[in-house]
Amino acid sequence: MATNEMPGTVPPELPTRPDDALRVRRLADKQRHGRAALDAVLDAGSVAHVAIVDDGQPLAIPMAYVRDGDRLLLHGSTGSRLLRQLAAGTPVCATITLLDGLVVARSAFESSMHYRSAMVLGSCEVLAVDEREAALERLTDGLIPGRAAEVRPSTRRELAATSVLSLPLQRWSVKVSDGEVEDDESDLDGDAWAGIVPIEVRHGRPRPAADLRADIEVPASVRALVDGR
């Protein structure tokens, strides 16, 4: 497995000084610099691994998110200690990684993966109560576009039980590995196969809930997910 190509080195070099924080020092050819590249990765994902420090112990916690303009929205129960820590403004790192393929080289060393990965550093802010409903609709539509309009509005009790946080897209880094296999020249004469094996993610056939009334059809939002696969 190529030690210089694995997700293990995404981004391999870590912030030390604020002004130099997120420059990728190794494999700089994989770094993308435009906001469009960041948005493309964020909009393709649905779950971030959110890292925080809890009494000196780092923790990486999977959380559903959606991009809303220049920020990520996260949410959770007001009763969750994690959410309270995020709401208090603890430093966070939200990393989104999409695996796109296996890079099968002629040697283990040069083998690696195709991936897209975005890392966002910062601190969360708590959304005001009057912003919460719209934000929850964004989160619902983030997973299933169009779903928010198909369900009843959230109740006051539900809104009160939910904390919604935003993380600004100010300090971020994007890396994309999508290149060809790069074997050592001395391996090209060998008999080993080389190529890319794509990793495909798709939505499967919807399974109605056991207690669903027989006359209720699969809604447009879910049909679009499955047809778009």
Next chain:
Amino acid sequence: MATNEMPGTVPPELPTRPDDALRVRRLADKQRHGRAALDAVLDAGSVAHVAIVDDGQPLAIPMAYVRDGDRLLLHGSTGSRLLRQLAAGTPVCATITLLDGLVVARSAFESSMHYRSAMVLGSCEVLAVDEREAALERLTDGLIPGRAAEVRPSTRRELAATSVLSLPLQRWSVKVSDGEVEDDESDLDGDAWAGIVPIEVRHGRPRPAADLRADIEVPASVRALVDGR
């Protein structure tokens, strides 16, 4: 989106005291306790988000891994600052999350996801030089079973450029969400659809490298990946 069902609460409650470290306090019904459940999640994944603390800043970094008995193996370039930090024994949290489906409830609040997630806390150890080659073969076979036997052995130069680390499976937590939709009883009379939309991950058709000799066929390891999809 159900604030009490999202990956955002996996595991929602964070370690404070060592003896109580990884007990899931909310949604305890989703926690799994056996090593078999842990191994099943770890063996189904290939990339962990590894969280460390760098000068007070948490960072979550995607890294390929493989389970090797009672430990995870990670690797990277000896030139990477991240790897050096891990090698120095900095506290880490390696989280593996597999998304299995969308739980589409009759309300946004009760909608959520099916997932499997494992979190391993601890510190890495550096593998001795004489263990490195076997560990790299495990890592290669972790992504593509059988591939290590199809490629030449690693060279001394390659082994010298690669750092391999192990993280013991001592402190860990597993959560699995795979249940039915659970709607509020008052929503059951409505017309909204409810059900599960599976998320399927599979290997696509292998694409040979542009410079591959025409007489070299797709190897058994890659064929097995694609057939097994």
